[in-house]
Amino acid sequence: MLVSLTVVTWYAFGTIEDFYLKQVRRDLRERLSFIQDHVKDYLDPLNEKDIDMLCKRIGPPSGTRFTVILPSGRVVGDSLADPRLMDNHADRPEIIQAIKNNTGTSVRTSYTLHKKMIYGTVILKDGTEIIGILRAAFPFASIEKQLAEVRKRMVLGSLFVAIFAALISLYMSRRISRPIEKIRKGTERFAEGDFGHRLPVEGAREIRGLAVGMNQMAMELQRRFEVIRQQRIELETILSSMREGILTVDRDEHVVSINEAACMILGVGYEWVRGRSVQEVFRNPVIEQLVGTALATREPLEKDVTIYKMDGDRVMSIYTTPWKKGDRDQSGVLVVLNDVTRIRRLEKIRQEFVANVSHELKTPVTAIKGAVETIRHVRKADISDAPDFIDIISRNAKRLEAIVEDLLTLSRLDQDEMQPRIPVQEVILRHLLLSASSVCKGMAEQRAMRVRLDCPNDLRIKANPHFLEQAVINLLDNAIKYGEREQVITVAAEETDGQIEIRVKDQGPGIEERHLPRLFERFYRVDKARSRVRGGTGLGLAIVKHVARIHGGNVRVISKFGRGSTFIITLPHKKP
Incomplete structure (x- = not known):
């Protein structure tokens, strides 16, 4: 802006100076025209004395130097000098220009006065003949003084305008830059993620429009980022709650x-x-x-x-x-x-279970089928052997019934273990153990065995009496079947550390250590041949394990080979 103002000032001053000089030259021409007729009267005939006196009389009052020059260049009159002492003026620029163009002007230093002057000349003619040249001049110093004053005023005016413009520009720039600075700071907050910030709508129309647009952009970004954040939270929640690893x-x-x-x-x-x-x-x-x-x-x-x-x-x-x-x-x-360890283990158990069930069912079915086929083809003479075959059919049918009943019991226990909802009630444990012992009493007497009970009269527990009694019966049944004749089987129960332990101890041959880890698996037998002979289904201990589990407990065995075994059912004591 300062450069522009300087150029404008310089151009304006040049224009004013040219205009002023034109006005001065015009003024010189008017002064020349005013006295040229008087000068012509003294040139024809030539009267040098009167011409000089005329110049000296008119020039000083008007502040103008008048000079009369003959076509030869000789000066015959001058307002400020003696013409007799002045040089020939034929070579002066304004004289040469006047002879060519009838008028002439120049700005130069006077050889006579040694001052810078502005000259104007005009040709004086008698008809077509040049009889003289009239010249008027002003001291250029006075003109420069006036121009200097004009220049001074213009510079001061330009300086004032520049200062005023600078103040206005500063004010306007501040007015414009203040909202722009606020917009800049607002965009920094947007960049930091603060989309809740709003820009003030102020300033020029364009800046207000920019602020409104950026506020709308921030609102839209805030909405979209909120959607993205919610989606991210939902995704993280889904991923964190999944059982599958991703x-x-x-x-x-x-x-x-x-x-x-x-x-x-x-x-x-x-x-x-x-x-x-x-x-x-x-x-x-x-x-x-x-x-x-x-x-x-x-x-x-x-x-x-x-x-x-x-x-x-x-x-x-x-x-x-x-x-x-x-x-x-x-x-x-x-x-x-996806951890499929349990699924694969269950698949393996299922395959083994199917194989074991098929094998267990095949043996009595084969025996029954063989007996039936024998009876069908037996001769009447051998009809006396029929009762033996009927006994085989009856015995194996009972075994099939026992296997099916145990399988149904296990199936129900499996369902209850997955979704524990079995009915429980307060049970006097001694009464339950006496009931289980009485069920097995006949079989024990056949083998000359005695069951001894050791349980406090007031010991109570919340349990399902049917399933818990079945578990004790299964343990007693095993102890009677596989124990030594004329032995004592002890059934004991006691409360220890908030739990109730039911122990069934026999004096049988004991179990080898290598069988203990798999003892409670379905259809697992320590001695398969003797087990089938004595009517075992291979599911009794599996039932005991499931009964303990659905009551929130467990079962374990302590056995030394040749020294008998102790089966222990541990249940949480839920006091009534």
Whole structure:
């Protein structure tokens, strides 16, 4: 702005100076025209004395120097000097210009007065003949003085305008920059995530429009980020609540994200695992190969993998699928870990159970079928052998019935164990143990055995009497079947540390240690041949285990080979 003002001032001063000089030249021409007729009267005939006197009489009062020059250049009259002493003026610029153009002007230093002067000249003619040249001059110093005053006023005016303009510009710039500065600070807060901040709507119309637009943008961004935040929370909640482990792996086989279930499955910390390689996290070549194949083929893959851990091996169903970011190429692999250890174990148990049931049922069915076929083809003469075959059929039918009843009992116990809802009531434990002993009394007497009961009269427990009595009967039945003749079987119960223990102790041959871990499995027998001979179904101890579990307890055995066995049912004591 200052440069523009300077240029304008310089141009204006030049224009004014040119205008002023034009006015001075015009004034000189008017002065020349005023006296030129008087001068012509003295030139024809030539009267040098009167011409000089005329110049000296008119020039000083008007502040003008008049000079009369003959066409030869000789000066014949001058307002300020003696013409006789003045040089020939034929070479003066204004004289030369006047002879060519009838008039002439120049600004130069006077050779006579040694002052800068502005000159104006006009030709004096008699008809077509040049008889003289009349010249008027002003001292240029007076003109410069006036121009200097004008220049001074213009400079002062320009300076005032510049200062005023600067103040106005400062005011306007502050007025404009203040809302812009507020907008800048507001955008910084937006950049920091503070979309609740609002810009003040002030200033010029354009700035107000900008503030309104940015406020609307902030509101929209706030809304969208809130949607994204809610979606992220929902996703994190879903991932954290899932039992399946989920983690994402980038194209360089480094873990990008992981949920809590995956951390628990792998036994690693959330902060530690992020950014680690697949090799560090899994330490399993099969999984590493599976992830690498998924990255290479870009196809979903699934495989069961056994992970070896300190607390036991786990079977994992590993599912991998490529994932992408937007329209870009594959960015990595999504890995889903599903702990199927229990499922695979149950499948194995189911397969073994089906095989065992088939085997257990096959034996009595085969015996019954054989007996029936024999009776069908027996001769009348041998009809006396029919009762033996009928006895075989009856005995094996009873065994089939026992197996089916035990299977039904186990099935019901399995359902109750998964969804505990069995009816319970207050039971006097001594009465329950006496009832179980009386059921087995006849079988014990056949083997000359005696059952001894050791239980306080006032010991009570909340339990299902039918199932608990069945469990005690099963333990007594085993003790009678596999114990030595003429032995004493002890049934005892007591309360210890908030629990009730029911013990069934026999004096039989005992159980080898290698059989103890699997003793309570279905259809598991220590001595298969002797068990079938004595009518065992192989499900009695499995029933005992399930009865204990549905009551929130457990069962265990203490046995030394050749020294008898003690089965202990431990139940929580729920006082009435």
